[in-house]
Amino acid sequence: METKKPPRQRDTRDRREEGIVSPVEGFNERGRKAAGDKALHDAIQLFTHKSVAGRNAVLNALPEAPELRERAYGIKQRTMANLDRYLEQMADAVEDRGGNVFFADDGEDVVRYIGELARRRGAKVITKSKSMATEEIELNHRLEEDYADLDLEIVETDLGEWIAQLAGDTPSHIVGPILHMNLERVTKILSGAAGENLPPNVQALAAFARKRLRQKFLTADVGITGANFGVAETGTIVTVTNEGNGRLVTSVPPVHVVVMGIEKLIPRFEDLSVFTRLLARSGTGQELTVYTNFVTGPRAEGELDGAEEFHLILMDNGRSKLLGTPFEEALYCIRCGACLNVCPVYRQTGGHAYGSTYSGPIGAVITPLLKGTDEAKDLPHASSLCGACWEACPVGIPLHDLLLKLRNHQVEEGLAGKGQKAAFKVFENTMKSPALYNISRKAGRLAQKPLLKDGSVKPVPGPTSGWTGSRDLPPLAKKSFRELWKEGI
Amino acid sequence: MRVALFVPCYVDLITPEVGVSVVRLLRKLGVEVIYPEGQTCCGQPAFNSGFFDEARSVARHFLDVFEGERFDYVVCPSGSCATMVSHYYPFLLEERPAERERAEAMGGRVRELSDFLVNVVGANAGDLGARYEGRAVFHTGCHGRRELGLLEEPRELLEGVEGLELVEWPNEELCCGFGGTFSVKMPDVSTAMADEKIKALEGSGADTLISGDSSCLMHLAGRLRRTGHDTRVLHLAQVLDPENGGGK
Structure with a gap:
């Protein structure tokens, strides 16, 4: 049997x-x-090399860049030290202009607020411009799930984000969301959306995207954006884009919702020039992005554009607990x-x-x-x-x-593993004691003897395998430096 | 001038010839060299893995050993280990003012080899009688590059070496992928990073790889050997040391 x-x-x-x-x-x-993955590797190399070369060129041409960097750090540091005050100032300024402000503890709060708003407005189509904050809370997916009865059509309008959305993919880079895709793949995805085979050239694909997205811009009931900066003294939301889609999201639909991480605040309008001079230069190697949009509340009387309703959602989602901790500087990031x-x-692995x-x-x-x-x-x-x-x-x-x-x-926090903890205790005790260090060296020389082959330590399972799996390991020398020193150099 | 030699543990144990060359170079320049024999390791492996208590304890041992000696400078043939003492001891001991002061005082006297040779002694390769036949690329270790800002010093020294042709290679600023315990915690990513450097090295036409950090060299040499390359791999001190005959 x-x-x-x-x-x-x-x-x-x-x-x-x-x-x-x-x-x-x-x-x-x-x-x-x-x-x-060679195709992925090539795509990452192409994007990062181009971005770094561009960045270096424009920053080298800006003599005040090092000073701006220090000022940017200082502004963020002062903002975080007084964040409660600036948040209040921001909220007051937006409300004074007729906007609504909502403090969201987490993603769930954001989803609920926008879902209920969409219900009240009878919204069908929502357009979005690129926003990492909404990616962070998986807003699209959760709105579609939690508010399935509204049958919302949520459309990303940044070209890269839209292509990722069509493919059911996620961004792999803060600035270049689909840098991991090549032209062939993009052509396939957009052809699927078009219902016909599009030619694999950028102009044709962009023309199709423009036409299709234009319909969405014009029929949207709600527009959602993130914020690159929120200016506390005026309540102004600043977004930077290169495609102009941001403007169509903030100006055409009757409702504009901003989802902004609370760390995106800056105190004053004049602080903005420090950051706008750094952001595009660092991110894309441009002196400025093509569009820099300023939105301060809903459309006021006599104004020609802007939404009827304006909502600012100030999202915490784990940020405030970092204030005053050794990790606070993580909140200074401007997502460039x-x-x-x-x-x-990153250049090996991608996002x-x-x-x-x-x-x-x-x-x-x-x-x-x-x-x-x-x-x-x-x-x-x-x-x-x-x-x-x-x-x-x-x-x-x-x-x-x-x-x-x-x-x-x-x-x-005890998250590092007991084996590792024990190993570093041994390390500590050995390195604190020259006698133990010398004994360990001698023991090591004995232990490696049977493993020596062609001047290297043979790859064997065990503690050295993490190294020897892909790299030769040099053996311990016959005589250590300290022995050579004692013998006389 | 009297210097205390700080020999990284992996140089002591694996490439002692680098330490020997450093001693010869310094003596040739008329510098008195002492070697505090109680020294072991700077503690960086524990520190980089997040074991700060263990690293602090090793740091105290280092301070005890070197404070017990009389010297003008501590000289170390590694930008990484020099940085551990000069930058990261004060970081580790930030909340202990008395010890932080000790660390800062020691840190102010630690010099990476090329920094010491160029900026303290004012030496050049000609003074040392350095000769090397080959076409080489130089890899600046990340701590030497960013924390210590030592970009020009090793190059200045190498440019004066008779017979040596120093060539540029693309993406010179990229890390070799060693990163201490990173190399074994993320072995595949670490190896892919080494391969990127090796690709650049191949493109440069160099037959020799030189660095001021034996740890980067151990990583790149380990990958070069595994992938069948016969590139000569040498520490800066070995190339500058005529008695080393351009390294073994």
Whole structure:
């Protein structure tokens, strides 16, 4: 009789329990797949190289850039120190102009507010301009689900976001949401929307998008935007776009809703010039984006454009709990994407490997901070801490230091694994004691003897396998420096 | 001039010849060299993994050992380990004013090798009699580049080496993918980063890779060997040291 072997159990253990040299699950796995995908790799390289070259050129041509960076950091620091006051000022200013203000604790609050608003207005079509805040709370998906009875048609109008929406995909970059797609794929997606085969050239595809989106702009009942900045003293919402879609979303529909993270506030109008000079230069390598829109409340008497109803949703969603903590600087981010473009990790893996709305260094920092540090435990380790992010950040956020603090936070919260903790205790004791250090070296030399082959340590399972799987490991030298020193150099 | 040598643990254990070259270079320039024998590791592996308590404890050991000696500067053939002491000891000890002061005082006296040679001694490769036959690219380690700002110093030294042709390579500023425990926690991503550097190296036509950081070199050499490359891989100190014969 044939006996069937039981199927091998899938290894689902947390491998971080095993020591300091085990791969962290999650990011490495997803990153490996991405790094092995040539089309994706080429697309990422093309986008990031172009963005970095553009950024360097325009920033090098701006002698005051280093000073602006310091001022930007200072403004954000002062804003966060007095955020409650500025939020109140912002809310008052918007209400004085006839707008509505709603403080949302989380995504659910935002969804409910917009859902009920859509119900009251009998809305059918909602147009949106690009907004990371609404991506963060999966607004489209949740509105469609929670308010299914309204049968809403929610249309992203940023070209990249629209294509991602049509494909059921998510953005892989803060600024270039579909940089991971090539022309062939975009042609296929848009052909599907058109119901006919479109030619694979950018002009034809853009012409189709323009025509189709124009119908949506003109029939929309509600327009939703994010905010690049909110100016507290005037209640002005500032959005920057390159496609002009933002203006059609804020001006054509009778209702305009802004979903803004509370950290997007700046105190005064004059502070804005510091940030607008940095944002586009850092993100896309432009001196300014094509459009910079200012919206202050609903259409007032005598004004020619603007929505009848204006709603500002000030969204917390995990932000306020970072105020006054060692992680506060994460709130200074203006979402330019420069840290993604320069990051050597992002350049290998792309955005989807991060498994979160925000990717790259800022994503690795802010995702666990917003969601709770027991979530996305792999992300603080998704960095070699090279500091390119900090160097590129127009606000000077020390992103690599924040990643270090997050790693320490994991240790303090007991999230780092017992094996790793034990291993570093051994490390500490060894390195505190020159005698133990010397004994360990001698033990190491003995242990490696049977493993030596052609001048390297043979790849074997065990503590060195994380390295030796893909790289040769040099052996311990016959004599250490300290021995050579003692013998006389 | 009297310097205390700070030899990173991996140099002590794996590439001691780098330390030997540093001693020869300094002596040739008339610098008195001492080696505090109680030194072990700067604690960076624990620090980078978030184990700050353990790193602090190792940092205290380092401070104890070096404070017990008399010297003008601490010289270290690694931008990364020098940065650990000069930048990250004060960071680790931020909330302990007395210890932070100790760390800052020590940090102010730590110099990465090329920084010391160029900015303190005013040495050049000619003084050292350095010769090397080859076409090389130089990799600046990330701490040396960003925290210490040492972009020109190693190049200045290498440009004076007789026989050496220093060539540029694309995306020179990119990290090699080592990142300490990152290299084993994210081995596949780390290796992909090394491959990116190796692709650039191949394109440059260089036969030699030089860096001021043995850790970056260990990573890149490990990948170069695994992928069948015979590129010569040398620390800056080895190239500058005539007795090393351009490295082994």
